[in-house]
Amino acid sequence: MITAGRLAISLLLASSAIAGPVQAPLIILPPSARTHRDAVVQIFNESFSAYQQFAFGHDDLSPLSQSFSDGRNGWGASIVDAMSTMHIMGLNDLFAQAVNFASKIDFSKSQTPDTVRQGSRSVFETTIRYLGGLLSAYELSNQQFPILLEKAKEVGDKLAFAWVGNNDIPFGFLDFSTNTPQIATSNIAEAGTLSLEFETLSKHTGNQTYANLALKSVTHIANLPAPLPGLAAQGIDPASGNFVGGFVTWGGGSDSYFEYLIKHARLSNTNDNLFADTWHTAVDSSIKTLLRTTTVGNNVFLADFDDSRLIRHTGSHLACFYGGNWLLGGRLLNNATIVKIALELVDGCWNTYAGTATGIGPEAFAYISSDGNFTGPGNTISPDQLAFYEKHGFYITASDYILRPEVLESNFYAFRVTGDPKYLNRAASAVNSFNKFLKTPTGFAGLNDVNDVQTSLIDDTESFWFAEVLKYLYLTFDDPNHISLDKFVFNTEAHPFVAPPAKPVYGTVGGGIRPSTAPFTLRKGPPLPAISPNPKLPKPIMVPPQ
Incomplete structure (x- = not known):
């Protein structure tokens, strides 16, 4: 439910002229924090030791079958993705081994031909994991290892082939052996989540070409007429540069485009207000149109907005990054209303953990608000789901947990912004649940059903377990x-980049609302790519817990 007061305040409260610090001053950690921190390091060491034993040099560990999978070009994604976490945790020996491994990766060709996509791999995933991982490790180690920048440049040079001719928008998949993009529709997350990495590569190489490629993509998206002010449609056709459909979501397929608008403004300190203003407009539109409060528990979520301009009362683990992102942007804009609502969003997403039998949140969920419970044509709520909703204020629509970070990411931002110890308690609860339900004799695995303590496990440890979950x-x-939010900006894979001192102002003073300059036209197109696919596992391998 959106109250008139909340809407009026959100739309009328302009940002202060002076950006505020992101982190709260004088945060005091209790003595127990060190114990919990050490427990996280132990999980990392156990997980990575299993990876070294059964999957070293490959992309991901399969902990139950004690094997491996290669869905990220076979370049050792877990090693590169883990490097920044190793450095932050002070695991110097592991970091040195990872640098040595990375120095020998042959980025000239993919090691994993894919008959489904004819050898093509995701430009987005390669950017955030490999390019981001290499550049962050280079910066965190005070540029002591020039080979990391050299390898990052090799990756960037390959990724540049995703832009064809005069297209502003890159194609989403690229054959890294032939430098040939797959001609297909894409989405704004794939096309608009490249700026932090490409701009950092330009900063260190002195070659502005990389940044220009990424920025022309996000600028193109931000300037298209949108279904709602500031809220770009999810699908986009790189060939025409037009949106495909009119679906709006802060979830998968759109999520990190919105995330990077404000993060690019902060990392670059650009004088172009397009990025901060578009983000601010997207947030204001979301408060006006998408914000929902559940009829049970008063949980706050952001709904989706479909092609028929209907609200879908759905949420996802992926979308739960929004609380942390709004906290970052709200502090940079010094907008107390955005910060307040952001904390409510953090609480709503945490409730999807607190409400399950395992204390771990599901991949997707839905809810009921004052305007109903529509989740899509033909969808209905079962009696069991309704009973669960009446107890917890949400119900589960996809019960698996594949080691995603977003809820804990937002919880991390909430603690750094407020210093409230309740966020420490939540993180400690997650660590306990992970040790209780995810641990196997050879690493950690996902869950098939977060609401069943006897559930089977999923035989896969994605690299973001090392890069994101354990780092946050x-x-x-x-x-x-240490790694202050006032000195670093995290990419969407949790790789921190060194940020310059903050500007006094981000965006246009007074709100910077940028409405669409032309009416939005709904264009149909080919089917969009699957959102956040797990290419290694056509069907999850389910194995009973040990």
């Missing part, structure tokens, strides 16, 4: 001055 948990319990 560790930093929640660590000295807040």
Whole structure:
């Protein structure tokens, strides 16, 4: 439910002229924080030791079958993705081994031909994991290892082939052996989540070409007429540069486009207000149109908005990054209303953890608000789901947990912004649940059903377990001055980049609302790519817990 007061305040409260610090001053950690931090390091060491034993050099560990999978070009994604976490945790020997491994990766060709996509791999995933991982490790180690920048440049040079001719929008998949993009529709997350990495590569190489490629993509998207002010449609056709459909979501397929608008403004300190203003407009539109409060529990979520301009009362683990992102942007804009609502969003997403039998949140969920419970044509709520909703204020629509980070990411931001110890307690609860339900004799695995303590496990440890989940948990319990949110900007894979001192102002003073300059036209097109696919596992391998 959106109250008139909340809407009026959100739309009328302009940002202060002076950006505020992101982190709260004088955060005091209790003595127990060190114990919890050490427990996270133990999980990392156990997980990575299993990876070294059964999957070293490959992309991901399969902990139950004690094997491996290669869905990210076979370049050792877990090693590169884990490097920044190793450095932050002070695991110097592992970091040195990872640098040595990365120095020998042959990025000239994919090691994993894919008959489904004819050898093509995701430009987005390669950017956030490999390019982001290499550049962050290079910066965190004070540029002591020039080979990391050299390898990052090799990756960037390959990724540049995704832009064809005069297209502003890159194609989403690229054959890294032939430098040939797959001609297909894409989405704004794939096309608009490249700026932090490409701009950092330009900063260190002195070649502005990389940044220009990424920025022309996000600028193109931000300037298209949108279904709602500031809220771009999810699908986009790189060939025409037009949106495909009119679906709006902060979830998968759109999520990190919105995330990077404000993060690019902060990392670059650009004088172009397009990025901060578009983000601010997207947030205001979301408060006006998408914000929902559940009829049970008063949980706050952001709904989706479909092609028929109907609200879908759905949420996802992926979308739960929004609380942390709104906290970052709200502090940079010094907008107390955005910060307040962001904390409500963090609480709503945390409830999807607190409400399950395992204490771990599901992949997707839905809810009921004052305007109903529509989740899509033909969808209905079962009696069991309704009973669960009446107890917890949400119900589960996809019960698996594949080691995603977003809820804990937002919890980390909430602690750093407020210093409230309740966020430490939540992180500690997650660590306990992970040790209780995800642990196997050879690493950690996902869950098939987060609401069943006897559930089977999923035989896969994605690299973001090392890059994101364990990093955000560790930093929640660590000295807040270490990797401060006022000195670093995280990419969407949790790789921190060194940020310059903050500007006094981000965006246009007074709100910077940028309405669409032309009416939105709904264009149909080919089917969009699957959102956040797990290419290694056509069907999850389910194995009973050990």
